[in-house]
Amino acid sequence: MSTENKETEGKKSLNFIESIIEDDIKNKKNNAEVCTRFPPEPNGYLHIGHAKSICLNFGLAQSYNGKTNLRFDDTNPEKEEVEYVESIKEDVNWLGFNWDGEARFTSDYFDQLYEWAVKLINTGLAYIDDQAPEEISKQKGTPTQPGIESPHRNRSIEENLDLFTRMKNGEFKNGECVLRAKIGMDSPNMHMRDPIIYRILHKEHHRTGNKWCIYPMYDFAHGQSDYIENITHSVCTLEFEVHRPLYDWLLNHLYTEGTIRPTQIEFARLNLSYTIMSKRKLLELVEENLVNGWDDPRMPTITGLRRRGFTAASIRNFADTIGVAKRNNVIDVALLEHSLREDLNKTSPRVMAVLNPLKIVITNYPEDKEEWLPIENNPEDESMGTREMPFSREIYIEQDDFMEDAPKKFFRLAPDKEVRLKAAYFITCNEVIKDESGNITELRCTYDPDTKSGSGSEASKRKVKGTLHWVSAKHAIDAEVRLYDRLFIDEDPGGHKEKDFKDFINPDSLKVLSNCKLEPSLKDAEAEDKYQFQRLGYFCVDRRDSKQGNLVFNRTVPLKDSWGKKNK
Ligand code: ATP
Numbered sequence: 001m002s003t004e005n006k007e008t009e010g011k012k013s014l015n016f017i018e019s020i021i022e023d024d025i026k027n028k029k030n031n032a033e034v035c036t037r038f039p040p041e042p043n044g045y046l047h048i049g050h051a052k053s054i055c056l057n058f059g060l061a062q063s064y065n066g067k068t069n070l071r072f073d074d075t076n077p078e079k080e081e082v083e084y085v086e087s088i089k090e091d092v093n094w095l096g097f098n099w100d101g102e103a104r105f106t107s108d109y110f111d112q113l114y115e116w117a118v119k120l121i122n123t124g125l126a127y128i129d130d131q132a133p134e135e136i137s138k139q140k141g142t143p144t145q146p147g148i149e150s151p152h153r154n155r156s157i158e159e160n161l162d163l164f165t166r167m168k169n170g171e172f173k174n175g176e177c178v179l180r181a182k183i184g185m186d187s188p189n190m191h192m193r194d195p196i197i198y199r200i201l202h203k204e205h206h207r208t209g210n211k212w213c214i215y216p217m218y219d220f221a222h223g224q225s226d227y228i229e230n231i232t233h234s235v236c237t238l239e240f241e242v243h244r245p246l247y248d249w250l251l252n253h254l255y256t257e258g259t260i261r262p263t264q265i266e267f268a269r270l271n272l273s274y275t276i277m278s279k280r281k282l283l284e285l286v287e288e289n290l291v292n293g294w295d296d297p298r299m300p301t302i303t304g305l306r307r308r309g310f311t312a313a314s315i316r317n318f319a320d321t322i323g324v325a326k327r328n329n330v331i332d333v334a335l336l337e338h339s340l341r342e343d344l345n346k347t348s349p350r351v352m353a354v355l356n357p358l359k360i361v362i363t364n365y366p367e368d369k370e371e372w373l374p375i376e377n378n379p380e381d382e383s384m385g386t387r388e389m390p391f392s393r394e395i396y397i398e399q400d401d402f403m404e405d406a407p408k409k410f411f412r413l414a415p416d417k418e419v420r421l422k423a424a425y426f427i428t429c430n431e432v433i434k435d436e437s438g439n440i441t442e443l444r445c446t447y448d449p450d451t452k453s454g455s456g457s458e459a460s461k462r463k464v465k466g467t468l469h470w471v472s473a474k475h476a477i478d479a480e481v482r483l484y485d486r487l488f489i490d491e492d493p494g495g496h497k498e499k500d501f502k503d504f505i506n507p508d509s510l511k512v513l514s515n516c517k518l519e520p521s522l523k524d525a526e527a528e529d530k531y532q533f534q535r536l537g538y539f540c541v542d543r544r545d546s547k548q549g550n551l552v553f554n555r556t557v558p559l560k561d562s563w564g565k566k567n568k
């Protein structure tokens with residue numbers, strides 16, 4: 001899309017990042033090209049915060065005819081990265097985005113980064129410091145007090161080159177020496193006080209094996225990787241604002257005229273109420289079995305949201321709606337759920353499912369009779385058509401939809417009361433059957449044959465207080481339904497000093513109902529199929545545990561935000 005398009009489209013005003021990009025395009029900066037990147041560290045599964053960053057980076061490239069790279073920031077040699085790499089790729093694709101070319105890895109640039117480090121040494125801009133790490137950090141000073149120069153700061157270039165080569169060749173132990181950029185210990189920005197750019201780590205890397213025992217620090221690797229990849233706009237979260245002077249300083253000294261030069265732009269990270277968004281904490285939940293893996297439907301991971309029944313479109317819309325901010329804030333998780341309901345309302349077929357069945361025998365309905373009654377699939381969308389539902393003498397309704405001693409305002413079934421069965425007939429309750437302990441086991445009702453739905457008869461226009469969903473007992477199929485609720489009962493589970501975030505886990509975040517009855521059209525439901533169970537909420541077929549003949553559904557969200565009410 002050209003600059004003019006985005007502006008004249010007039011859908012909404014530009015956000016501050018779009019403004020920067022449009023200015024750069026107008027000024028022909030970097031040949032008016034746009035290339036962004038998404039740079040996850042493969043040390044966990046992606047969460048909804050990452051989704052925001054993905055939608056932003058890929059979205060910007062789409063708006064301006066650009067490209068987006070997927071780059072794994074694997075400067076930390078870690079062991080189990082392969083699983084994470086694969087999951088990250090899958091999640092980005094599922095969200096609906098394709099990166100340019102192959103996925104890239106910072107470790108692919110270790111040779112180039114090493115060369116650049118040598119170049120800094122050669123120009124007198126980096127030195128080896130072999131003081132103890134504690135000593136180096138002691139000399140850093142404070143935000144109000146300048147730091148102290150290392151006694152090794154003025155080593156000769158030759159000596160530095162020799163030491164750096166020996167560092168690379170493995171002659172020193174972990175922590176014995178580091179390479180530091182020579183910038184200034186009196187800088188008001190702590191990150192500019194001769195930051196460490198290479199360290200020794202005798203550890204095998206999942207891609208480079210044992211080739212390296214020195215690894216670049218994030219600040220050195222990141223900007224230079226952007227530069228290597230011809231990234232034009234390096235969008236990152238606010239905490240990196242204070243690193244930007246270093247990002248620019250390094251480029252100033254390594255940049256070659258005529259090449260693409262990246263700019264770092266910061267935006268506020270997404271924070272969601274009732275949610276934890278740190279990979280370290282999410283890993284804790286997984287490792288301590290407080291959830292059932294990274295894709296547990298209660299997890300704020302992309303794979304968890306997917307399994308819960310979120311659609312990629314609803315996540316993209318959410319990311320778009322919240323926009324980009326320059327200041328940190330907290331977004332209400334209800335907004336994410338709202339975006340989901342909006343999407344599912346339009347796209348998911350309505351079906352009938354009874355989660356806590358109560359049997360009804362319709363005594364005046366012939367035993368051998370069955371009728372197939374037409375019912376629309378989605379009142380929001382006629383094009384989704386109709387289907388037929390079987391009706392017979394024995395049906396199930398929700399236990400909740402019957403009360404023996406009903407208060408006045410109870411508009412569902414009660415003794416001697418009449419209700420409408422959605423898309424079928426009116427029934428009246430005549431008798432309540434109980435077991436020895438007094439539990440209601442069955443209701444005896446009669447139906448009025450003149451009240452058939454859609455018949456247009458006078459009787460069917462009679463006023464009844466409630467309309468219930470139901471399924472025919474002999475046609476129903478069995479399913480397990482998992483009711484998920486928020487994982488945390490606190491708005492900011494990670495924000496308490498005296499308490500651990502795990503103290504706020506919602507003990508009722510999962511309820512399993514194993515005796516649910518579904519209308520027969522759901523027999524062939526496949527993994528990830530999404531439905532609105534009428535009057536109950538949105539549900540999807542669990543992609544991990546559901547099998548033909550052994551259906552498992554997850555409740556994605558109830559129809560309305562019950563938490564909003566609870567908190568008022
Ligand atoms: P975490 O703190 O959750 O472990 P991280 O920032 O360490 O996340 P990375 O893998 O380094 O995770 O993140 C990849 C990209 O996603 C970075 O550009 C980062 O800024 C962005 N990102 C991470 N969390 C959020 C968030 N909550 N909102 C927006 N962007 C985020």
Ligand code: MG
Nearest residue numbers: 039040041073
């Ligand atoms: Mg990180």
